[in-house]
């Protein structure tokens with residue numbers, strides 16, 4: 040019997056959308072569909088959906104010069120890994136930070152929500168090739 | 181003022197799924213989301229959804245050796261172009277044909293449905309690099 | 322994105338199969354198994370309720386056709402309840418409307434003699 | 436994937452804004468405009484009904500916060516009706532539950548004095 044190929048064990052769904060507000064809904068619906076195939080609860084699916092949407096929104100609003108967002112979903116042991124990457128100018132790592140929640144002002148909640156809703160969140164910031172966010176969510180048992 | 185780039189005029193959404201039955205739902209939901217952004221009616225959205233699902237199902241069931249399906253949606257003048265491509269062994273162009281509808285047997289309805297539901301359908305068959313289906317749907321006015 | 326299958330016995334030896342969800346290349350084996358089980362047990366008069374089916378593709382149609390062919394060998398029938406206009410359209414386009422009895426509700430389908 | 440906004444006058448000078456759909460980076464400008472219009476016309480007591488909102492992101496929250504800040508400058512208030520547990524959770528996590536009055540239905544929200 041042939042050995043299973045890597046593609047048999049790691050299922051990857053890749054999506055590319057233009058860096059425009061109107062396409063964020065496509066990303067969040069596609070990722071929600073992936074998550075529901077992976078047996079996430081409805082609440083967890085909503086969490087992943089919102090985190091991905093916040094990440095895409097930040098690419099659109101802050102990644103200067105970005106015209107495309109890449110969203111990659113990978114079945115991880117016991118859960119899901121989602122990468123969101125723009126091809127914009129990137130920023131300083133210190134800039135990736137929400138306001139304090141107590142402060143009542145418009146904006147500054149996106150990164151906070153991503154960190155609250157996902158289990159692990161890592162930003163990889165490159166001034167030359169945009170911002171790369173890797174986040175994971177475990178299936179609650 | 182800079183000239184608009186091609187990416188400003190042609191919005192493209194690209195999706196890649198593993199060539200497995202469980203991921204077809206992700207493709208059809210993503211394409212349905214794209215279609216609803218383009219002002220298709222609910223009925224037209226359902227048509228596009230089914231056509232894309234039939235195309236993906238054929239890649240999974242007939243494209244020997246294919247491990248990935250690529251679905252590309254492009255806003256076309258007055259509608260939507262969807263390309264569905266597998267990286268399997270391909271087939272003979274004459275093979276891309278459904279049974280006669282009068283015949284009562286299991287199977288053989290996929291290509292028929294695609295042709296019935298979409299406005300234009302073109303198969304480009306390559307024995308070396310898989311099957312490439314380009315189909316369009318006009319927004320009904 | 323999934324399908325729920327429930328089977329219940331009705332009067333006159335008819336078995337009702339309630340389907341709820343989406344029938345596609347991934348979920349249709351579950352429907353196929355449920356129909357196969359009934360037929361293996363000698364139940365040849367089936368009423369398949371598609372009222373809560375939001376989506377069906379050619380794989381799902383294939384399962385229904387396969388069931389019909391098997392019960393017909395025993396003089397049985399497959400009746401469908403289908404109200405969703407999008408799904409009725411698929412039965413129309415494919416001409417399957419001519420080989421299945423398609424009804425608006427369970428009562429009408431039960432009244433229709435085999 | 437879209438948002439429908441309907442505005443109606445209620446007793447006590449309160450304006451009710453019924454939202455139906457999804458509030459995200461694409462649709463929230465429509466909500467922002469509707470609130471801006473009301474405030475520009477001097478209506479500072481707003482009741483925003485989120486019962487039919489299936490999804491809200493930080494852009495949507497930003498619009499609500501922006502509305503609240505503007506009406507507060509005139510001694511007004513923004514009350515929210517929100518029953519969807521997923522959306523309530525977002526208000527909880529972000530602490531916004533402390534700055535908005537959040538109610539289960541319109542009657543409770545109308546009863547609550549400003």
Ligand SMILES: Nc1ncnc2c1ncn2[C@@H]1O[C@H](COP(=O)(O)OP(=O)(O)O)[C@@H](O)[C@H]1O
Pocket residue numbers: 097098100101102103125127129130134135136137138145146147148149150151170
């Ligand atoms: N993809 C990105 N590219 C560049 N900067 C980003 C990106 N994502 C987040 N940031 C930075 O992180 C900050 C915090 O983001 P967020 O919490 O969503 O609040 P807001 O978007 O309202 O400023 C942003 O202001 C921005 O400076």
Ligand SMILES: Nc1ncnc2c1ncn2[C@@H]1O[C@H](COP(=O)(O)OP(=O)(O)O)[C@@H](O)[C@H]1O
Pocket residue numbers: 238239241242243244266268270271275276277278279286287288289290291292311
């Ligand atoms: N992506 C593909 N790769 C190889 N063959 C294909 C592909 N798509 C369609 N075909 C061919 O077209 C035929 C008709 O397809 P279809 O009408 O969907 O019926 P069925 O899939 O039940 O055979 C298939 O049997 C197959 O030979």
